[in-house]
Amino acid sequence: MDLATIIGLVMGFGAIFGGAAIEGVHISALIQPTAAMIVLGGTFGAAFVSFPLPAIIAALKNVKIAFLPAKVDHDQVVKDIINYATKARRNGLISLEQEAQSVRDPFIKKGISLVVDGIDPQKLRETLEADIMAYEDHTKHSVEFYEAAGGYSPTIGIIGAVLGLIHVMANLSDTSKLGGGIAVAFVATIYGLIVANIICLPIANKIKIRMKEEVLRRVMILEGLIAIQNGENPHFIEQKLMAYVGGH
Numbered sequence: 361m362d363l364a365t366i367i368g369l370v371m372g373f374g375a376i377f378g379g380a381a382i383e384g385v386h387i388s389a390l391i392q393p394t395a396a397m398i399v400l401g402g403t404f405g406a407a408f409v410s411f412p413l414p415a416i417i418a419a420l421k422n423v424k425i426a427f428l429p430a431k432v433d434h435d436q437v438v439k440d441i442i443n444y445a446t447k448a449r450r451n452g453l454i455s456l457e458q459e460a461q462s463v464r465d466p467f468i469k470k471g472i473s474l475v476v477d478g479i480d481p482q483k484l485r486e487t488l489e490a491d492i493m494a495y496e497d498h499t500k501h502s503v504e505f506y507e508a509a510g511g512y513s514p515t516i517g518i519i520g521a522v523l524g525l526i527h528v529m530a531n532l533s534d535t536s537k538l539g540g541g542i543a544v545a546f547v548a549t550i551y552g553l554i555v556a557n558i559i560c561l562p563i564a565n566k567i568k569i570r571m572k573e574e575v576l577r578r579v580m581i582l583e584g585l586i587a588i589q590n591g592e593n594p595h596f597i598e599q600k601l602m603a604y605v606g607g608h
Contacts, residue, residue, distance in 0.1 A: 365426050372558040395520050395548035402516035407509040419505035426566040432573040434605045441584035445594040471585045488582045499571040503564045510560035517552015521545040580604050
């Protein structure tokens with residue numbers, strides 16, 4: 361699990377409910393199923409209208425990115441590329457054919473296969489860059505989905521508040537119903553802000569960060585394979601790739 365995500369959620373919800381408890385607000389007052397239904401249903405209903413079904417399905421699957429630890433190890437990428445470069449320099453590019461068969465990563469597998477096939481370096485760059493752009497475009501849809509949901513949520517919360525106030529105004533003569541209506545009104549607003557600022561927008565940002573890490577990894581692989589194809593010295597290739605790693 362990604363500890364930063366878990367800690368952030370615990371801190372966010374803990375601060376809200378803890379602060380409410382300190383102020384003397386009973387926790388049960390913040391638990392309003394009607395408000396939750398309005399905010400969650402309205403928020404994700406609007407988000408569903410905004411995106412095609414394949415993008416929605418991908419976004420729902422990609423939510424796990426925010427909770428799983430980062431898989432990208434840029435230092436390991438450098439080591440792998442240097443191993444390929446050393447092997448190719450010693451035994452020729454054809455010696456990498458076995459690597460293409462054993463490697464699991466589809467991007468590396470495709471790149472090595474193209475290098476072994478003797479594709480023109482410019483064509484190699486264009487092909488792999490097209491793969492990178494396709495990955496980035498697909499992942500951006502997931503980011504945009506949660507950003508959109510985070511944008512809709514506060515407004516839906518206000519709608520919930522208005523509905524609660526309408527209920528209150530319609531039952532002014534029945535004082536027993538006033539408290540429940542007012543509670544739904546204010547809690548719906550709180551839910552809208554929580555869903556936006558503690559859930560949706562942070563998830564969108566975490567997916568965006570993970571996407572940038574993966575794009576950098578693929579760019580490093582691309583540049584490394586082109587350098588190998590050009591017969592560059594493994595030490596020089598290492599220095600070139602380490603420049604990409606920087607503070608990562």
